[in-house]
Amino acid sequence: MLIAGVDIGNNSTEVAVARIGAEVQFLSSALVRTIGLKGTLRNAMCVIDAVDKAMAAVSMTRNDLDLILLNKATPVIGDVAMETITETVITESAMIGHNPDTPGGLGLGQGVTVDIRDLTQTAPGAPCIVVIDGDVDFTQAAEMINAAAAKGVKITGAIVKKDDGVLIYNRLTSPIPIVDEVQHIDKVPLGMPAALEVARVGRSIEKLSNPYDIATLFELSPEETRQITPIARALTGNRSGVVIKTPKGDVQERRIPAGTITLVGETAKETVDVELGADAIMEKLARVAPLKEIQSQPGTNAHGMFERVRTVMAELTDQPVSLIKIQDVLAVNTLQPQHVLGGLAGEFTRGTAVGLAAMVMTQNIPMQRLAAKLKEETGVEVEIGGVEAEMAITGALTTPGAEAPLAILDLGGGSTDASIIHRDGTVKSIHMAGAGDMVTMLINTELGLDDPDLAEDIKRYPLAKVETLFHMRHETGAVEFFDAHLDPSLFGRVAILGENGPIPIMHDLNLNQIVNVRRKAKEKVFVRNALRALEQVAPGGNIRLIDFVALVGGSALDFEIPEMIADALAEYGPVLGKGNIRGCEGPRNAVATGLCLSRKGC
Structure with a gap:
């Protein structure tokens, strides 16, 4: 046959x-x-x-x-449920802080926002921050600021729409900090208290990234300080930033709760709030194992995620939604960039999220x-x-070289499977949600790439920083030199060392940041699932009673996953390596x- x-x-x-x-x-x-x-x-x-x-x-x-x-x-379908989805982060405030390449000047400026055309009517002595739209060029702007300053108007900073920060600064008689490249300059409220900060090259702002300094500048109450915290977080690491007090009610806050989920097992049932994080979810999951179904609180983000999973599966398999059951879930803590509605230049803040991979059981x-x-x-x-x-x-x-008793970890794209075969030929196996696809999703989410293909490449290949056109520094610290120059598009960028040569990452991300996110994503998914799966199949749940473990599946070919799992299993003592099917x-x-x-x- x-x-x-x-x-x-x-x-x-x-x-x-x-x-x-x-x-x-x-x-x-x-x-x-x-x-x-x-x-x-x-x-x-x-x-x-x-x-x-x-x-x-x-x-x-x-x-x-x-x-x-x-x-x-x-x-297996993976999705992300936010701990809290914040459509608008702050009440009675607006902010700018998108790290423009060419801010002008240095330091902190505080005052009331004034249209540059109104400087001639501005009284001397009162500090003000001028707002310069795209209809006023840099030469005119500098002349108008110098003229107003000569009459005693106290100008402490400027907010500019165009990429003119340095050009204006170089023509001023009195230096001021300037933030430029503000695309929504028309949304900057006039006549409102504002603070503006520009740091030195290579440094980041200090005052406007600290909620207590913002509270000091604007005389905020403790409750207002709590509300301003996401603004400070969004400005952290930026070279420049602006915070403006807006008219009451201009920017409202609306939150969609993460909600609760109920884990239904064969003999037990546990309810957990998603806001408590992944560890709390996985702890409750272990109590009810084996899982039979997940129920979620209507009107919450978690409910929306699980209903999406069920709906997609029902459509793809042509079955009623009621027959689609969640057989397993893997929860991991992550961070997700969230756009700030109160922002004026496309700002975002990194919000805590819980990533969930759900495995669906169908007929x-x-x-x-x-x-x-x-x-x-x-x-x-x-x-x-x-x-x-x-x-x-x-x-x-x-x-x-392999023989029973042997345990295997099958690391795939959507699921992690574990099996153990004993000397008598009996086999015990487990099928769990979460593997390579979830790692890709976490990398894409945490780095704010909005490009799953790029996230997949970051997951699969090592990285390097191209420091000159003739050498690059690998993520391991090793330096590689080249006889011929590299592609100019690689200069100064982090590159993915793919099979067909270096690929530049066209995002403002540093090497260590990408490597840390990649490794943590793999630890959260592969290492955690490996331990979870082996505990399920090991005699008495004791991994120490397993002598041999073989890794199989596409993810076993990853350049760092086998080593990470080996490190995690070192304390348990089994021999671990990649399988070599049929030799x-x-x-x-x-x-x-x-x-x-x-x-x-x-």
């Missing part, structure tokens, strides 16, 4: 082709990108593509196959439909094989290989 074992993953689909008899003879393998959500009808296209590639490698076609054997694919109907679709398209008999985690451990046992596939193809081996002797 000629059989093709097919493993449909969230990101990739793998095939192993084997001739089955008393023994199993593997002939070829193939790997393609998964089309559509794992376990849905759209997968048919990539399965056919992968099968055709594997058969072509041995000069055969799909018509030569007797059977296509599919894994039981369980869809076998979608997989049965996929099998029927494949049979119709290929003319080959199609069946659904065994449990994914059990097939993975069967495939992992083909690694040279030639590395950590890939474990499930597809296991599917073929499950038919041995047929």
Whole structure:
């Protein structure tokens, strides 16, 4: 019998082709990108593509196959639920602080905002901050400020729409701090108290990034100081910033609560407030395990997230929403940039968030439909094989040097699976939400990239800072020199060291910041899930009783994940390494290989 074992993953689909008899003879393998959500009808296209590639490698076609054997694919969807979504951060305040490249002058200025055209009517002595729109060029602006200052008008700073900060500053008789590149200059309220600060090159502002200094400048009450805190946080790390007191009611605050979720297990039920964070959620989850369903509080952000997951799954699988159950969830603490409605230059603040990856349990109907679709398209008999985690451990046992008892961690795109096989051949497995896709989501969210493809590259490859056109400093600290100059677009930027050469990151992010976010995301997802999964399958929940652990799946090929998991497991003592399926596939193809081996002797 000629059989093709097919493993449909969230990101990739793998095939192993084997001739089955008393023994199993593997002939070829193939790997393609998964089309559509794992376990849905759209997968048919990539399965056919992968099968055709594997058969072509041995000069055969799909018509030569007797059977296509599919894994039981369980869809996993990741989403982010904010601890608090703040549409508008502050009451009775507006702010500017977008770190323009060319602010003028230095220091702190405080006064009332005045349109530059009204300087001639401004009384001497009262401090003021001039507002310069795009209709006044830098030469005119400097002349008008100098003329007003000569008459005794006390000008303490300027807010400018154009990129004219340095040009104006260089023409002034008395230096003042200037913030330019303010795109919404028309929204700056006039006649209102304001404070403006510009720091030296390489430094960041100190007064306007401290809520107590802002309170001192504006004589705020303790309650007003509490409300101004997000403004100070948003200005932290900026070279320049402005805070303006706005007319009462101009900027209102509206918050959508994160809400509570109820974790329903076989024998217990726990309710937890999402605002308490990921650790509280995971602690309650451990108490009710195994999880059967999650209920959420209507009208909250958590409810919206879980309903989105259910709705998407219902549409993709053509099932009623009521039949879609959340089988597992992974919660991690993260930070998410939030735009400040009171801002005048596209400002944002980093708000605390809880990232949730939800694994959805559906009936076998979608997989049965996929099998029927494949049979119709290929003319080959199609069946659904065994449990994914059990097939993975069967495939992992083909690694040279591996034998039972053996535990495996299958690190995929959407889920983390763990299995353990004992000497008597009994297998225990677990299927958990959260893997590579969630790491990508966290990187994309925390760095504010709004570019999942870039976040995926940051996850997969090491980084370097291109310091000159002839050398770069790797994230490890090592320096690499080049005989020919690098692409000029790389100069001064952090670069991703991809397979086809360095790729510049066109965002204002430093090397250490990106590396820290990437590593923390992997620790939160992969390391935490690895420990959680092994505890579930270990005898008595004791990881110390596991002697051998093999990593399989696409994420096992990551340049740093195996080392991070090895460090986390060091205190428990098992031998850990990347699997080498059939001695030639590395950590890939474990499930597809296991599917073929499950038919041995047929």
